[in-house]
Amino acid sequence: MARFSRRTIIKGGLASAFFAIGAKIGIGSIIEKLTPGINIARTSRRLRNGIPTTCSNCPAECGIYGFTDYGRLVKIEGFDGNPNNMGKTCSKGEAGLDMLYDEERVLTPLKRVGARGEGKWESISWKEAIEEITYRLKELKMKEMPEQLVFECEASLTTELIVKRFMNAFGSPNAITHSKYGNENKIVAQRLTWGEDFEVPDVENSKYILLFGSNPYESHTFFINLAKRIASARTENYAKLVTIDVRMTQTSGKSDEWYPIRPGTDAFVALAICNVIMREGIADIEFIENHTNVTPKMLSEHLKYYTPEMAEQISGIYVADIVRVAREFATFKPSVAISGGGITKHKNGVYSERCITLLNAITGNIDTKGGYCIPRRFALQDPVPLPNEPIADSNIYYSKNDSVLEHASRAEIIDAVKSRRQKVGVYISYEYNPVYSSPDSEDTAKLFKDEDIIPFFVAIDSYMTETAALADIILPSATYLERRELFSPPSFSMVPFVSFSQPIIEPLGKSKSIYNIIKEISKKIDPNIKKYFKMSEDNFLQASISHISELSDAGGIYYLMGHGYWFDTKMNQSLYKLFERKGFNTPSGKFEIYSERLREEGHDPMPVYVPMEEFSMKNRNAFVLVPFKTNVHTADRTANSLLLSEILHNNPLWINAGIAREYGLQDDDKVEISSKLGRIETKVRITQGIHPNVVAIATNCGHWQFGHIAQAKSFESNNAKTSHVWWEDEGNGIHINKIIPASIDVIGGGRDGWIP
Structure with missing residues (x-):
C-alpha cells in the first residue's frame, strides 16, 4: 500500500500547480522570468540568447539585451547585469526596434540635387560622397584655413574622443561636442562650485528628497536609473518626497507635498530654507568650516536677507511651509536637494543652480550615503x-564662460556663424538636429539654408531630420544597435564601471559607424591625418581603455562583448566622502560657496537670487510659457517611432482651470500663443495642476521632416502598420521652438527655455 507523508502531498501539489501554471501561461514565459537574457520564440519555440549592449536612446545609457531571430532583431529588454538600470527599461528603450527598422531610414549616401531644403536627392556611392567631401576639406588645408571646418555633435565618451581626434589631426579647434548630462548653465554652476559637471543623487539611501523644477519620474537626465531608486527609497526607507514646481508633473503627483511656485523664484526659496537652517543651528557646521571656503558667520550674514516672509511674498509658498521643510531637510538625514531644467534653463540658471548646491552643502549632504554625490566614472584615453x-x-567662443564650460553653447555657435565672426568652409553634424531643437528655430533653418554663410554642409545621420534635410551630402550612420561604443555613465552604486554597445545585427544598407566614416575621410585627405586612424575600430576602442589595467587584464572589449559591462569587484562599494582624501576639483580644493572666478568677472561671488523682471506679470493677459519634456520622446530623435508617436503625437497647451473659467475656455478650444517672434495656434488642456501665472506645453512635437510618422501621416511601406496611422486627423501638434527667443544666461551661456 502506498504511503503519503504531508511533505509528499505538498511537493506533489506544488508540482501540479507548476505544471498547471505552465499549461496556462506557457513554460517559455516561466523560463524567461527565471532566466534573464533568455527568450523563447513564441512561434518556433526556439531558445534565443540575449546579446548585452547599451541603449543610446536617452542620456541614461541603460543596459539592454537584444534578441535576434534568423538575423533580425525581434525583441529588446532590460539587461539585469547593468549596475544602473538593473534590468529595467522604458518605452524609449523598446522603441529601438522601430528606429532600427524605420521604413524611412537613410541607408545610402545622398547628394542634394535641388535647392537646399527642396527635398530633391540622388543616391550616390560612398566613394563619390567621400571624394566630394575630401575635395572641400583639402581646399581648406591648402588655403591654410583648417579652422573653417566646424564639426558639431552630442557627445558620448566614444564620439567625443573620435571627433576631437579627427579635428586635432585636421588642425581645427572647432570640435563642438555638447554634453548629455546637463545644460550649459548647470554645468558652469557645478564647475564653479565643486569642480564637477553634475551631481549623482544617491536617492536610494535618502530619507528626504527635495526637488526644485525637477521631474525624475518623467524627464530627468538619468531617467529610469534615478526614478526607480526614488521609488525604492519611498518604499524601503519611507523617504519623504517634496516637489517645488510650477506644474503638476508625474513626480509632483506622486510626491508627499507639491508646491506650485511662481516661475523663476526657486532660488529665493532655496536661500530662505538655508537661512532657517543656519538661524536655528541645525546646519552641519563641521562641513562648512572644514570643507568650504566660507565661515558660518559669513554665510549667516549673507543669508539674513532671504527670510521666509520675503520668500512667501516673492514665491507664493507660505512661511510655515518653508520653515517646516527647512527643519525636515536638515534633520531627516540623509537628505538631498535636486534641481532640474525647470530652474536651470533660465537667464538666472547659474545662480539658481548654485543655490540648490548650497542647500546640500550646509546640511553636510555632500558625497555622503543618501546625499549629493560626486560622479564616479572612467575616462577614455586617446590612443597613441x-x-x-x-x-x-x-x-566661436566669445563669452567669459569658455574656459569653465569648455565648449561653446548653442547660442554662441549660431551667433558666431551667423555674424560671420567664425567663417565656415565645411560644416559637419553628427546625429544632431539644431534646426529643430534650437530656440528661434526658423532663424536657425535660414542660417543652414544660406550657402554664402555655410558653403558646404555634411550631415551624418540615420534619419532625414530637419537639419539633415538642409545638407549638401547625407552620410548614413549606423544606429546604436549596429555599432560599437564605450560608455562610463555616472554610477549609482558609487563604483565606476564601463559598459559597451555592440552590433546586435550588421549595419543595414550602406550605413557605417562614425569611426569608420571618419577613417574613410581621413584616408583621402592627407597621410598625416590618415595615420591617426590606421587602427581597426576594435583596436581603437581596445586602446582607449588600456589604461584601466584590471579591465585590460580581463580582456578589454572582448570581455565587454560577452558580459556587457565591467567594474572592479575589489573596489569598496561604500566609498563616500572622496573629498576627505583628495579635496574638491576647484582652485582652492574646497567646496567654493564663494566663487573668486565670478568676482573677477564682475558678478556676485555668492549664491544669490536674480529676479527675472519679465516674470513680474504686470500684464493680466500675459503668462509665462513653460516647455516641458515627457517620458515618451527623447529630444528630437524618436519622433518617427510608431510605438512612441502613437502614445504621444500632439501637445495641447496646459492652462489653469480658474484662468480658463475667466476666459470662458473649455478643453480642446483653440487659443493663440504669441511672443516677439510670432504666433502659433493650438488647443488647450484645462487642469488644476498648474500655477495660474503659467501655461505649459510639451516639446518633441510639430516635426516638418524626419518622416511620415513624425508628421502623423499614413504611408504605404513594407510595414503594414504605417498605412494605419489612426491619429492622422489629430495631427502632430506644434513646434514651440519657433516662437522661443534665443536668450541666454550671460554667465553660463545656456538658453532660456521659458517665454514671458
Missing part, C-alpha cells in the same frame, strides 16, 4: 600616436 593640439584660433 596623438595628434597635436590645433594652433589655429576659434572665433
Whole structure:
C-alpha cells in the first residue's frame, strides 16, 4: 500500500500547480522570468540568447539585451547585469526596434540635387560622397584655413574622443561636442562650485528628497536609473518626497507635498530654507568650516536677507511651509536637494543652480550615503600616436564662460556663424538636429539654408531630420544597435564601471559607424591625418581603455562583448566622502560657496537670487510659457517611432482651470500663443495642476521632416502598420521652438527655455 507523508502531498501539489501554471501561461514565459537574457520564440519555440549592449536612446545609457531571430532583431529588454538600470527599461528603450527598422531610414549616401531644403536627392556611392567631401576639406588645408571646418555633435565618451581626434589631426579647434548630462548653465554652476559637471543623487539611501523644477519620474537626465531608486527609497526607507514646481508633473503627483511656485523664484526659496537652517543651528557646521571656503558667520550674514516672509511674498509658498521643510531637510538625514531644467534653463540658471548646491552643502549632504554625490566614472584615453593640439584660433567662443564650460553653447555657435565672426568652409553634424531643437528655430533653418554663410554642409545621420534635410551630402550612420561604443555613465552604486554597445545585427544598407566614416575621410585627405586612424575600430576602442589595467587584464572589449559591462569587484562599494582624501576639483580644493572666478568677472561671488523682471506679470493677459519634456520622446530623435508617436503625437497647451473659467475656455478650444517672434495656434488642456501665472506645453512635437510618422501621416511601406496611422486627423501638434527667443544666461551661456 502506498504511503503519503504531508511533505509528499505538498511537493506533489506544488508540482501540479507548476505544471498547471505552465499549461496556462506557457513554460517559455516561466523560463524567461527565471532566466534573464533568455527568450523563447513564441512561434518556433526556439531558445534565443540575449546579446548585452547599451541603449543610446536617452542620456541614461541603460543596459539592454537584444534578441535576434534568423538575423533580425525581434525583441529588446532590460539587461539585469547593468549596475544602473538593473534590468529595467522604458518605452524609449523598446522603441529601438522601430528606429532600427524605420521604413524611412537613410541607408545610402545622398547628394542634394535641388535647392537646399527642396527635398530633391540622388543616391550616390560612398566613394563619390567621400571624394566630394575630401575635395572641400583639402581646399581648406591648402588655403591654410583648417579652422573653417566646424564639426558639431552630442557627445558620448566614444564620439567625443573620435571627433576631437579627427579635428586635432585636421588642425581645427572647432570640435563642438555638447554634453548629455546637463545644460550649459548647470554645468558652469557645478564647475564653479565643486569642480564637477553634475551631481549623482544617491536617492536610494535618502530619507528626504527635495526637488526644485525637477521631474525624475518623467524627464530627468538619468531617467529610469534615478526614478526607480526614488521609488525604492519611498518604499524601503519611507523617504519623504517634496516637489517645488510650477506644474503638476508625474513626480509632483506622486510626491508627499507639491508646491506650485511662481516661475523663476526657486532660488529665493532655496536661500530662505538655508537661512532657517543656519538661524536655528541645525546646519552641519563641521562641513562648512572644514570643507568650504566660507565661515558660518559669513554665510549667516549673507543669508539674513532671504527670510521666509520675503520668500512667501516673492514665491507664493507660505512661511510655515518653508520653515517646516527647512527643519525636515536638515534633520531627516540623509537628505538631498535636486534641481532640474525647470530652474536651470533660465537667464538666472547659474545662480539658481548654485543655490540648490548650497542647500546640500550646509546640511553636510555632500558625497555622503543618501546625499549629493560626486560622479564616479572612467575616462577614455586617446590612443597613441596623438595628434597635436590645433594652433589655429576659434572665433566661436566669445563669452567669459569658455574656459569653465569648455565648449561653446548653442547660442554662441549660431551667433558666431551667423555674424560671420567664425567663417565656415565645411560644416559637419553628427546625429544632431539644431534646426529643430534650437530656440528661434526658423532663424536657425535660414542660417543652414544660406550657402554664402555655410558653403558646404555634411550631415551624418540615420534619419532625414530637419537639419539633415538642409545638407549638401547625407552620410548614413549606423544606429546604436549596429555599432560599437564605450560608455562610463555616472554610477549609482558609487563604483565606476564601463559598459559597451555592440552590433546586435550588421549595419543595414550602406550605413557605417562614425569611426569608420571618419577613417574613410581621413584616408583621402592627407597621410598625416590618415595615420591617426590606421587602427581597426576594435583596436581603437581596445586602446582607449588600456589604461584601466584590471579591465585590460580581463580582456578589454572582448570581455565587454560577452558580459556587457565591467567594474572592479575589489573596489569598496561604500566609498563616500572622496573629498576627505583628495579635496574638491576647484582652485582652492574646497567646496567654493564663494566663487573668486565670478568676482573677477564682475558678478556676485555668492549664491544669490536674480529676479527675472519679465516674470513680474504686470500684464493680466500675459503668462509665462513653460516647455516641458515627457517620458515618451527623447529630444528630437524618436519622433518617427510608431510605438512612441502613437502614445504621444500632439501637445495641447496646459492652462489653469480658474484662468480658463475667466476666459470662458473649455478643453480642446483653440487659443493663440504669441511672443516677439510670432504666433502659433493650438488647443488647450484645462487642469488644476498648474500655477495660474503659467501655461505649459510639451516639446518633441510639430516635426516638418524626419518622416511620415513624425508628421502623423499614413504611408504605404513594407510595414503594414504605417498605412494605419489612426491619429492622422489629430495631427502632430506644434513646434514651440519657433516662437522661443534665443536668450541666454550671460554667465553660463545656456538658453532660456521659458517665454514671458
